[in-house]
Amino acid sequence: MNMFKQLRNLWIPCASMFALTCFGNAFAQVSYQVTDLGVPKNDNYSMIMSVNDEGWSEIMAGNFLPGQGDSLSGVPLNGRALINVDGYYVDLGTLGGPNSWMNFGEINDFAQVVGDSETAVPDPNGEDICGFGTHLTCLPFLWQPFHMSALPTLGGNNGEASAINNLGQIVGMAENGAVDPSCQAGTVNNRVQLPVLWENGNAHALPTVDHDPDGFAFWINNRGQAVGYSGNCSGPIHGIVWENRTASALADLGTGGFAENINDEGQIVGTVGSADGTTQTGAIWQIVKGTGTTQLTTVLGLLPGDAAGLAFGNNNQGQVVGGEWNANFYWSHAFIWQNGVMTDLNTLFPASSSLFATFAAKINNRGQIGGMAIVCSGPHQGEMHAFLATPVKQIAGESIAQAAPNCLESNFPAADAVNRLLKKSGPGGQFVRAFSKRH
Incomplete structure (x- = not known):
């Protein structure tokens, strides 16, 4: 069946049954079959931001300056939101501007996709929320086969949609139009950004805590719990x-x-600063059923040689994925955490893939992982490519970690050449934030 017929049939409610029959062996794998999803023509970067339980993925693709695609401070020169369905690509288009993107974003099991897109209208306040240097209005979008539509803001000019669950609830960020009193003079993006829930086409502001002026809702599970x-x-x-x-x-x-991220079991993943404020690592919380409270259950360690990291995705079986970066603020290793053990994904990727995974964004209930990797050899060497890794019950043989231990080094500039963007995140601590409010 071709992609277009598949998309027309998406609303048959079989995804959950499919997941139940497939995820049972997710923990049993000893390696992964890795698919290089490549980059669109004339691009040098692509990354999976979301993979649903059908194995279909949402991809952001575009161009960065050479060597900047895996930098936390890299700025995209152009970008497009795509989906990949069993090897077929669909460009989601834009809302009238040149670029679409998803610093966050999701494809749910019914091929509904959310993200953000530029329009053709210049931002009247000179903001650049989509981050391409065009200073065009940036709006949250909902795409469903085969049409992209803008979601409303909270009265401001800009917003971003970050996730959609299988009930059609969407979360993200939207401006209300007010000047943010916490912004320093000269800040480009200086309007209040509030966490938002979209239901039935309407935008509802979500509360913050401790009188914080800004916020962002990144993910929503199928129980309507958002984080x-x-x-x-x-x-x-x-x-x-x-x-x-x-x-x-x-x-x-x-x-x-x-x-x-939050799975349907109430397990939350993200990042926390160390007690001394010098670094950040991945973290896991759990909603305590029936109490309305949460507990910080696990603070993840770091892989050897890495400086910091975060947990970015988890599935209903408690598998957690994310990425870490080095002292130069470049993504260095994708990881999977399961059964209390953190593992460098590159030790589970076969050498034949020629992909060294630097970030794992999401893991579905079948154990499939999507993210980005650097190409270690061949005509695309040095490019950042989206990958989809599917667990298999076989020994990988030589891994990419063994075959290309120095794959990343050629892509890392000297420390004094790195444009470091440090984001304060709480008293006494500084966080490097790859996907936060841009200035």
């Missing part, structure tokens, strides 16, 4: 979980944090 952060113009301060439009702060180590 993200509240903070100020400089970035996150408190990790947040929202239930029934009520905000609760997540525990941290005293130096801030934020939440990235």
